[in-house]
Amino acid sequence: MPRLITRVAPLPPDAVTRSAPVLRTTHPWAWWAWALCAGVTASLTLNPLVLALVAVALVTVVLARRDDGLWARSLKFYLLLGAFIIVGRVMVRLFIGGSTTGTVVFRLPEIHLPAWAAGIRLGGPVTAEELVWAATDATRLATILLCVGAANSLANPRTALKSVPAALHDISVAVVITLTVLPQLIASTHRVRRGRRLRGNAVRGLRGLAATLVPVVEDAVEGSMTLASSMEARGYGRTRGQQKVPGHTTVALLAALVSLLLGAFVVLGVPASPVTVLGLAPERWLALFLLAVGVGLGATGLRSAGRRLSVTRYRPAPWGAPENLVCTCGALAVAVGLWLTSPLGYPDQLNPPPLTLTWPALPLPAILLPLLLALPAVLTPRPQRAGGR
Structure with missing residues (x-):
């Protein structure tokens, strides 16, 4: 009986290796570190131009480096949520005002409140300064929320869970x-x-x-x-x-947690004094010291505890040069933001006084913030299989 199926030549030993597609994506925790740095950068300024440029940089990186996963579709939702926050904040400020001085745009019917609600006004005159300040403050919150959305769109949650x-x-x-x-x-x-x-x-x-x-x-x-x-x-x-975690590791982790909490409290709750040391107030130097000690103790404690668990x-997802570049770009953006908002930089232009109707100025060094945050769109590999599709 004749052979109906032709004999197939054997494949070379490295054929499977050559034909197998290699998937290389940026580590998800690198994206989260970059997004957190972008959020810190956005929280340092109230300049709407800088915030808009930071938001554009975030969207650019997401559109350039997101993959086909289901989690990559959440950017549109975060953009809509940010727009809702801005509109809602302006509407709340529209009906619940505080200041009556400034350029009155129009007047609403006012509801008189009792004496125990002094300082709160329902309706009445609406000033342009109040609306601009509410929109600017809401824009900062929306930009920080967009940073979380960018991390959710770029980071593979299952890979993050493995790492x-x-x-x-x-x-x-x-x-x-x-x-x-x-x-x-x-x-x-x-x-x-x-x-x-x-x-x-x-x-x-x-x-x-x-x-x-x-x-x-x-x-x-x-x-x-x-x-x-x-x-x-x-x-x-x-x-x-x-194995049981030793006592000194537990003490180090607790000390790290306390140090991080105190550092965050000093940054957010303690006003900076006018006296500066090397460009920063003593309270800021104390906060940086506490945060550095907390990070160091936390890393040491986690490493010691992790050695006893198999x-x-x-x-495991690789961590290489692209991940280091992504984290470096975020850290440099935070450093530039701290310098711009310090007395050695442009504090009045990055954080203009509230309730004023002046066009925001954009100092030239402030352009470094969105540029540094947008660099991962070029420095990281495309989220596709080697060889193309």
């Missing part, structure tokens, strides 16, 4: 799942709406919202339960030969 220190593995599962609730809901909304359109049911408005809400919540819960079951079935995160891992 946490062993000492924090128990609580990191809850933290990562909490951070991915919103992207999971957005992905579920896309799937449910697409399924309804394919079935010819394209009802919009409140009726469509009621028909979409229950399937979205159900899909998100089922996805979380499936992920938890698969992690448990594969033994994910289980430890072998777990956590199962599979294909």
Whole structure:
């Protein structure tokens, strides 16, 4: 009987290696470090031009380096949420005013409050200074929120869960799942709406919202339960030969936590004195010292505790030059922001006085902030398979 199937030549030994696509994406915790630095940079200024440039840099990096994952679709939601915050903040300031001095734009019917509510005014004259200040303050909050949205759009949550220190593995599962609730809901909304359109049911408005809400919540819960079951079935995160953490490691972690809390309190709650030492107030130097001690003790304690835990891992995400460049860009942006807001920089232009109607000035060194934050769009690899698609 003749042979109907031709004989196939054997593949060379390295053919599988050459043809196998290699996926190289930036480490998710590098994106989170970059986003946190961007949030700190945005919190240092009230200049709307600088905040707008920082937001443009964030959107540019997300559009250039996000992948095809479901979590990458959350940027639009954060942009809409930021716009809602700005509009809502202006509307609240519109009806609940405080200052009556300034350029009156129009007047609303005023509701007189009792004496115990002194300082709060419902209605009455609306000044342009109040509206501008409310919009500027809300823009800073929206930009900080956009930093979180950028991190959620760029960081793979499952890879982030695999790459946490062993000492924090128990609580990191809850933290990562909490951070991915919103992207999971957005992905579920896309799937449910697409399924309804394919079935010819394209009802919009409140009726469509009621028909979409229950399937979205159900899909998100089922996805979380499936992920938890698969992690448990594969033994994910289980430890072998777990040993008791020594007392000095626990003391170091507690001291790190106290030092970080005190440093954050000094930064946020203690006003800076007019006396400066090397360009910074003594309170700022104390805050930097406490934060540095907290970070050092925390890193030492986590490393010591992690050595006594043997956590199962599979294909850990690499940390190389792209991740170092991303973190360096964020740290440099924070350093430049601290210099610009210090007495040695341009504090009056980065943080103009409130309730004033002057056009914000943009000092030339302030352009470094969005440029540094936008550099990861060029310095990091594209989130696609080697060889293209």
